[in-house]
Amino acid sequence: MTTTQAPIDSPFGYRSTARQVVAGIDLAGKTALVTGGYSGLGTEVVRALAEAGALIIVGARRPEAALGDLAGIDGDITILPLDLSDPASIDAFAAQVAAQTDRIDIQINNAAVMANPLARDARGYESQFATNHLGHFQLTARLWPLLAKSGHARLVSVSSIGHRLGGLDLDDLQFEQRPYDKWLAYGQAKSANALFALELDRLGEPHGVRAFAVHPGGIITPLQRHLTDEEQIAMGWIDAAGNVNERFKSAEEGAATSVWCAVSPLLEGQGGVYCEDCNIGKMAEPDAPRVSGVAPHIRDAALARALWAKSEELTGVNFRP
Numbered sequence: 324m325t326t327t328q329a330p331i332d333s334p335f336g337y338r339s340t341a342r343q344v345v346a347g348i349d350l351a352g353k354t355a356l357v358t359g360g361y362s363g364l365g366t367e368v369v370r371a372l373a374e375a376g377a378l379i380i381v382g383a384r385r386p387e388a389a390l391g392d393l394a395g396i397d398g399d400i401t402i403l404p405l406d407l408s409d410p411a412s413i414d415a416f417a418a419q420v421a422a423q424t425d426r427i428d429i430q431i432n433n434a435a436v437m438a439n440p441l442a443r444d445a446r447g448y449e450s451q452f453a454t455n456h457l458g459h460f461q462l463t464a465r466l467w468p469l470l471a472k473s474g475h476a477r478l479v480s481v482s483s484i485g486h487r488l489g490g491l492d493l494d495d496l497q498f499e500q501r502p503y504d505k506w507l508a509y510g511q512a513k514s515a516n517a518l519f520a521l522e523l524d525r526l527g528e529p530h531g532v533r534a535f536a537v538h539p540g541g542i543i544t545p546l547q548r549h550l551t552d553e554e555q556i557a558m559g560w561i562d563a564a565g566n567v568n569e570r571f572k573s574a575e576e577g578a579a580t581s582v583w584c585a586v587s588p589l590l591e592g593q594g595g596v597y598c599e600d601c602n603i604g605k606m607a608e609p610d611a612p613r614v615s616g617v618a619p620h621i622r623d624a625a626l627a628r629a630l631w632a633k634s635e636e637l638t639g640v641n642f643r644p
Contacts, residue, residue, distance in 0.1 A: 327603075328604065331603055342374070344583045351376035352378075354427050356382070360383070360431070361383050361393050365433045377429065378401075378424070382434065383405060413458060417465035429479075430477075432463070435512075449496065451511070452515065454512075456634070459516070460640070461638045464638075470532050478527070482538055483513040485509050486620075488510025491515060514621055517597050518623070518630050535598055536621070537581050538580070539572070542571060542573070
């Protein structure tokens with residue numbers, strides 16, 4: 324049964340770190356897979372889970388860079404090449420993962436692109452939707468036998484407060500009929516990440532797989548590489564001197580909610596919800612500032628099912644757990 328979208332009594336909050344969230348939890352013998360786990364908050368997710376004893380598999384578009392970025396983290400970490408915009412790379416990665424382990428206990432779909440100029444993958448799909456959502460959809464489908472084998476797995480789909488920028492246009496997901504807007508495309512992709520968790524949780528619960536969507540918070544990471552300083556100043560993210568807005572989180576704090584969803588005993592038997600600040604998020608009032616809160620469209624079960632069917636059509640992957 325899908326959990327009610329309302330906060331619970333969590334001992335953690337806005338400034339909690341990933342290490343604080345996982346403190347005292349023993350992940351020895353558990354296997355965790357993290358896409359993009361070598362940059363920004365992904366590095367801190369991997370650090371926290373590895374230090375708690377999990378065996379880590381990192382999917383990396385740039386394996387050589389990942390090797391250097393993760394070199395200082397103690398733990399059992401395997402880095403494998405993964406390009407989420409390339410279906411062949413996804414299938415090859417999944418095959419390599421299956422050769423490494425017989426199950427996945429934690430999967431964190433963390434890798435993403437944000438607000439880039441219009442680009443399309445080899446299939447002609449808009450890059451933000453293709454990478455952030457369709458790539459993770461296909462990957463999860465290929466890894467499903469390993470998740471189900473766990474019998475007690477959690478999948479974390481990293482969404483964003485960007486979901487409140489706009490919903491989904493299932494008739495024009497690729498911006499073929501309307502002008503491309505990089506922020507509308509980002510909002511669409513992040514809405515898809517949340518809706519994916521909603522439907523996967525419904526389908527996965529009978530198999531012991533629960534899914535959660537996560538807003539990490541505002542964090543300055545390489546995700547902003549497509550934004551100019553002028554854009555970030557205009558949005559209030561940084562000031563003219565390059566100082567980061569004090570409301571932004573550190574990477575360690577930004578990683579906390581993903582790790583909380585992956586390991587917290589408070590979420591035992593729950594799933595399908597959108598979480599932020601190490602808690603289940605609350606529904607947003609219609610005119611509330613766009614800094615937190617859950618927009619109604621990502622709680623729409625019918626829309627989640629429709630997106631799932633469309634994702635099967637677009638990827639050619641039949642994914643019905």
